[in-house]
Amino acid sequence: MWSCKLSTGTVYAADKEPRTEHRVLVLVAFEIDALCACKILQYLFQCDHVLYTIVPVTGKQDLERAFVEHSEGVQVCLLMKEDDLENIPEFRDVFLEDESDEDDLDNDSDDPETGQKKRRFDEAALIKRMEKRKWEENRKKILFEYTEFSGYGLSSSLLLYDMAWKMSKDTNDLLWLAIIGVTEQYINQHVERDKYMESIAELQPHVSRLNHRPDDEESSISIDCLKVMFDNELRLTMYRHWSLFESLCHSEYTTCKFKIWTMKGRKRLHEFLADMGLPLVQCKQKFTSMDVSYKESVKDLFKKFQDKYSINEQDLFLPSFHAQYGYKNRYCATDVIYASEAVLQDVEKEYSDSDNFLHTLDLLNRSKTECMEKGIEMAKIQLSALVKQVQSFLDANLVISAGPFLYAFVQEGTPDVKFFAKPINLARLARFTLEAYCCVSRNKKVKTLPFVLGAHHNSDMGTMLVIGIPPVLDKSLKNCFGKAFEQAAATTNSRTLHDFFDSHIIELKSEDRSKFFDALISLLQ
Amino acid sequence: MSLIRHSLYVGVVEKPPPPPLTEEQYGEMEPKYPEGGHYLSVLRPHGDDCVRQVFEEMRALFEQNQQDVEKALDGAQAEMFPGIRMRHAALERNKRCVLAYVYNRLQKIAQMRWEFGSVLPADIKYNLAEQEVQWFIKYTKCLATYMRSVRAEGGLDLTQDLKPPKSLYIEVRCLMDHGEFETQDGGVILLKKNSQHFLLRSECEHLIRQGVLEHSVH
Numbered sequence: 001m002w003s004c005k006l007s008t009g010t011v012y013a014a015d016k017e018p019r020t021e022h023r024v025l026v027l028v029a030f031e032i033d034a035l036c037a038c039k040i041l042q043y044l045f046q047c048d049h050v051l052y053t054i055v056p057v058t059g060k061q062d063l064e065r066a067f068v069e070h071s072e073g074v075q076v077c078l079l080m081k082e083d084d085l086e087n088i089p090e091f092r093d094v095f096l097e098d099e100s101d102e103d104d105l106d107n108d109s110d111d112p113e114t115g116q117k118k119r120r121f122d123e124a125a126l127i128k129r130m131e132k133r134k135w136e137e138n139r140k141k142i143l144f145e146y147t148e149f150s151g152y153g154l155s156s157s158l159l160l161y162d163m164a165w166k167m168s169k170d171t172n173d174l175l176w177l178a179i180i181g182v183t184e185q186y187i188n189q190h191v192e193r194d195k196y197m198e199s200i201a202e203l204q205p206h207v208s209r210l211n212h213r214p215d216d217e218e219s220s221i222s223i224d225c226l227k228v229m230f231d232n233e234l235r236l237t238m239y240r241h242w243s244l245f246e247s248l249c250h251s252e253y254t255t256c257k258f259k260i261w262t263m264k265g266r267k268r269l270h271e272f273l274a275d276m277g278l279p280l281v282q283c284k285q286k287f288t289s290m291d292v293s294y295k296e297s298v299k300d301l302f303k304k305f306q307d308k309y310s311i312n313e314q315d316l317f318l319p320s321f322h323a324q325y326g327y328k329n330r331y332c333a334t335d336v337i338y339a340s341e342a343v344l345q346d347v348e349k350e351y352s353d354s355d356n357f358l359h360t361l362d363l364l365n366r367s368k369t370e371c372m373e374k375g376i377e378m379a380k381i382q383l384s385a386l387v388k389q390v391q392s393f394l395d396a397n398l399v400i401s402a403g404p405f406l407y408a409f410v411q412e413g414t415p416d417v418k419f420f421a422k423p424i425n426l427a428r429l430a431r432f433t434l435e436a437y438c439c440v441s442r443n444k445k446v447k448t449l450p451f452v453l454g455a456h457h458n459s460d461m462g463t464m465l466v467i468g469i470p471p472v473l474d475k476s477l478k479n480c481f482g483k484a485f486e487q488a489a490a491t492t493n494s495r496t497l498h499d500f501f502d503s504h505i506i507e508l509k510s511e512d513r514s515k516f517f518d519a520l521i522s523l524l525q
Numbered sequence: 526m527s528l529i530r531h532s533l534y535v536g537v538v539e540k541p542p543p544p545p546l547t548e549e550q551y552g553e554m555e556p557k558y559p560e561g562g563h564y565l566s567v568l569r570p571h572g573d574d575c576v577r578q579v580f581e582e583m584r585a586l587f588e589q590n591q592q593d594v595e596k597a598l599d600g601a602q603a604e605m606f607p608g609i610r611m612r613h614a615a616l617e618r619n620k621r622c623v624l625a626y627v628y629n630r631l632q633k634i635a636q637m638r639w640e641f642g643s644v645l646p647a648d649i650k651y652n653l654a655e656q657e658v659q660w661f662i663k664y665t666k667c668l669a670t671y672m673r674s675v676r677a678e679g680g681l682d683l684t685q686d687l688k689p690p691k692s693l694y695i696e697v698r699c700l701m702d703h704g705e706f707e708t709q710d711g712g713v714i715l716l717k718k719n720s721q722h723f724l725l726r727s728e729c730e731h732l733i734r735q736g737v738l739e740h741s742v743h
Contacts, residue, residue, distance in 0.1 A: 023712060023714070042696070042723075045723060046694070046696070046723065049693065049694055050723075051694070051722075051723050051724065052722070052723045053714065053720060053721070053722045053723075054720065054721040054722070055717075055720045055721075056719070069715050069717065070714075070715050070717075070720070352719070354718065354719035354720075355719060357719065358698065358719055358721075
């Protein structure tokens with residue numbers, strides 16, 4: 001949604017002197033990047049005393065409803081969402097609507113003029129009509145090409161941070177939010193690595209600028225202040241708050257690399273740890289309680305032995321940032337993302353979606369450390385469920401090739417099915433499963449196949465969530481399923497709901513599953 | 526606040542008053558002011574029953590004393606006097622306690638005028654005695670008259686900003702569906718559960734007190 005880009009610019013462009021009588025309505029999607037952007041915006045608005053209303057929206061219908069409800073007396077509306085389509089067709093190709101033409105036509109046909117003039121007009125009109133028909137065909141083609149693939153653009157929190165910086169209102173806290181937003185895009189594979197590195201390179205000068213302190217006593221600051229530091233992080237999920245062993249068993253890359261779900265894979269992991277000289281006892285206890293000498297050398301050891309185990313450095317290490325405040329709180333950007341996504345996707349029945357939204361906003365508040373700790377624990381539970389699910393997919397050979405794509409279903413009655421009824425978790429499960437399947441499968445071709453995953457969603461409605469993701473080898477991360485789902489549903493009259501902002505996730509009536517998939521197969525062949 | 530401890534005179538009077546109070550009943554008669562509790566639990570129903578019992582006790586004590594005094598005057602029985610004095614002291618004590626109870630309640634009610642404004646929530650009003658309601662109305666009138674007289678043009682609302690505010694605007698979260706809310710400049714805001722708003726502090730202060738909004742602190 002490029003409206004975000006346009007409108008955020010305009011609030012401040014139009015209101016050089018922020019006028020308080022304007023109330024801004026901010027609609028925020030359920031994505032961490034959007035939440036971070038929303039928090040940055042909140043800060044900016046508060047600085048300038050701009051009145052605002054923030055409403056979380058889960059999907060397109062919700063967006064429409066919220067807009068109708070809250071739009072009274074609102075001058076500016078902002079939509080916080082991270083995805084952004086590239087190669088936006090030119091305005092005149094899509095919206096050009098020559099109304100004067102039509103008027104001319106009507107007027108002239110009523111005109112009781114001489115035949116000659118009429119004829120001449122007809123010629124001109126015919127040419128015009130032909131042009132118009134051509135233009136319309138062209139428009140259809142452009143629009144189809146535009147919507148055929150969907151992808152993600154620049155992180156909106158980075159965009160807003162940039163704006164804050166240009167207004168000289170940037171702080172370390174805002175910078176940290178921007179970092180989280182950027183990292184979330186990469187973790188959820190919304191952008192490729194090059195783009196992520198570009199953003200990181202853009203953020204790094206800001207980090208050094210805002211965290212630069214001379215060493216003398218005078219300029220030392222309180223330990224409670226936020227300090228952000230650049231680091232080449234290990235891509236092990238939340239290892240600082242877990243044990244090294246558990247983290248190795250729950251990180252996408254290491255699990256797939258060692259094929260941890262097989263006996264042989266487990267042995268290999270043990271061998272790896274033994275090679276590095278890390279005792280199992282140390283690895284299995286909390287990372288914080290590990291022997292200091294081991295703790296400090298973990299990164300070097302991984303680096304030293306990565307070649308022997310043919311581990312790709314790019315996959316194991318991620319240039320990222322971590323934040324430190326107080327004595328105890330040290331989080332790297334990915335920790336925050338896992339924790340906040342777990343809270344955002346909380347399956348507790350007593351909390352509604354918007355409750356989860358507020359809890360996540362609280363979590364991103366640095367002052368509420370207990371929220372963060374709770375979030376980390378929840379993330380561990382959800383991640384364990386996810387790994388178990390991947391294992392059961394592989395053990396029971398539930399990933400099936402349909403020809404043009406692979407597919408799998410999380411059946412109703414699976415113990416942790418409730419976790420996968422949420423789009424972010426489902427997407428993560430899909431990526432993890434595909435990655436794991438590609439590692440196990442002997443067939444080389446699977447790496448070029450996209451993957452469709454369905455999960456039971458709502459038993460009252462009898463619906464399931466279906467997500468499609470691009471193949472492992474496709475690094476451009478362009479997703480063709482949005483349009484494909486739409487067409488498959490249209491040709492078979494399946495009852496689907498394209499409500500999510502991500503077009504490659506839909507809700508489908510479970511009964512219509514087989515005919516929908518038949519159509520999808522024939523469509524993608 | 527402790528109210529009544531009658532155990533002193535029991536045993537001294539020859540005939541104890543008809544309804545002997547048990548320990549549990551004493552407990553019931555004490556109005557409780559839990560610290561840091563919700564405002565609803567602060568003001569309990571006016572203890573009509575409790576106060577009436579105290580009055581009955583006082584009447585019994587008084588009658589007993591009356592009889593004894595007459596006897597003492599007639600027969601000049603000197604051994605009656607300590608008993609009479611004892612009962613008199615108990616009477617005085619009961620009086621003090623009842624007055625303190627009434628006074629404390631009034632203080633609380635006055636405080637509520639500052640917190641809730643001139644209209645009390647229904648559940649609190651229900652707990653007030655008729656006289657207390659009357660007193661509240663008078664107090665409100667007094668305060669209103671004073672506030673009108675403070676400044677020449679239209680007076681000054683003293684109940685606002687009891688603590689000095691840090692900013693003109695605050696961020697609030699909606700805790701329940703409240704419906705539409707009209708702001709001072711005529712704009713309309715829909716207060717829907719879990720939406721967040723940046724509003725004038727003075728406008729939403731009373732909504733925060735009512736529990737519709739919650740001030741979110743960063």
